[in-house]
Amino acid sequence: xxxxxxxxxxxxxxxxxxxxxxxxxxxxxxxxxxxxxxxxxxxxxxxxxxxxxxxxxxxxxxxxxxxxxxxxxxxxxxxxxxxxxxxxxxxxxxxxxxxxxxxxxxxxxxxxxxxxxxxxxxxxxxxxxxxxxxxxxxxxxxx
Amino acid sequence: xxxxxxxxxxxxxxxxxxxxxxxxxxxxxxxxxxxxxxxxxxxxxxxxxxxxxxxxxxxxxxxxxxxxxxxxxxxxxxxxxxxxxxxxxxxxxxxxxxxxxxxxxxxxxxxxxxxxxxxxxxxxxxxxx
Numbered sequence: 317x318x319x320x321x322x323x324x325x326x327x328x329x330x331x332x333x334x335x336x337x338x339x340x341x342x343x344x345x346x347x348x349x350x351x352x353x354x355x356x357x358x359x360x361x362x363x364x365x366x367x368x369x370x371x372x373x374x375x376x377x378x379x380x381x382x383x384x385x386x387x388x389x390x391x392x393x394x395x396x397x398x399x400x401x402x403x404x405x406x407x408x409x410x411x412x413x414x415x416x417x418x419x420x421x422x423x424x425x426x427x428x429x430x431x432x433x434x435x436x437x438x439x440x441x442x443x444x445x446x447x448x449x450x451x452x453x454x455x456x457x458x459x
Numbered sequence: 460x461x462x463x464x465x466x467x468x469x470x471x472x473x474x475x476x477x478x479x480x481x482x483x484x485x486x487x488x489x490x491x492x493x494x495x496x497x498x499x500x501x502x503x504x505x506x507x508x509x510x511x512x513x514x515x516x517x518x519x520x521x522x523x524x525x526x527x528x529x530x531x532x533x534x535x536x537x538x539x540x541x542x543x544x545x546x547x548x549x550x551x552x553x554x555x556x557x558x559x560x561x562x563x564x565x566x567x568x569x570x571x572x573x574x575x576x577x578x579x580x581x582x583x584x585x586x587x588x
Contacts, residue, residue, distance in 0.1 A: 342543070342544045342547055342548070345543075345544050346544055352537075369578045369581070369582040369585075370574055370578040371575050371579045378533075387521070387586070412496070413496075416489070419489050420493050423486050444497065448500055451500055451501065452500045454504065454507075455500060455503045455504055455507065458507070
């Protein structure tokens with residue numbers, strides 16, 4: 317029975333907000349694997365194999381921001397601080413925060429079930445999102 | 460609206476098997492990332508504008524013990540998320556093999572996490588001298 321429900325085509329199931337966010341969570345995850353891949357390849361092209369360890373490349377790939385290369389042996393940080401990398405970091409940041417805000421709401425909804433609690437969960441999360449996004453962009457572009 | 464209401468303590472006591480363990484670790488890892496990223500952005504921003512609290516947050520985040528604990532949640536969330544995404548992209552073909560997928564996932568996780576822990580320690584030692 318369960319298999320049947322799972323393979324029901326989308327046209328018959330209908331696209332609710334929850335279904336859309338279910339799909340978005342997976343697609344944004346795929347996009348983030350793409351960003352991580354770009355970060356690793358980019359770091360290797362810029363000579364990371366001589367100046368950075370595995371964790372340092374990982375840290376850079378998970379958010380390609382110059383601050384993440386500060387404590388490594390990279391002699392010249394300028395290739396890591398280009399417009400390209402700041403743009404990749406900003407896109408990655410937007411994708412991650414959209415994925416995360418929905419994820420946190422989904423988790424908290426399982427532990428707080430009343431109408432008023434769920435309303436507050438949304439208010440607090442969206443407020444944090446509105447406050448953190450510009451601060452994050454400021455750090456990426458001026459850090 | 461669903462009326463499901465399970466406390467976190469009873470959720471942790473639930474004797475589920477492999478799939479449940481990945482489910483709860485995915486949540487714990489995701490929560491860790493959400494809290495970490497929020498505080499990390501604020502910490503870096505406070506450092507930029509010269510507030511002491513920013514240095515304190517960064518000092519904690521850059522310490523190897525914190526990184527080793529955090530990387531567990533982070534890498535598990537990434538690798539488990541990859542399994543979920545791949546299985547959900549091809550549900551009819553792959554969902555029947557979800558237990559095998561979890562075994563493969565753990566092997567990949569242990570290799571990547573193990574390597575990350577070892578290089579965290581060796582890099583810390585190398586940077587000290």
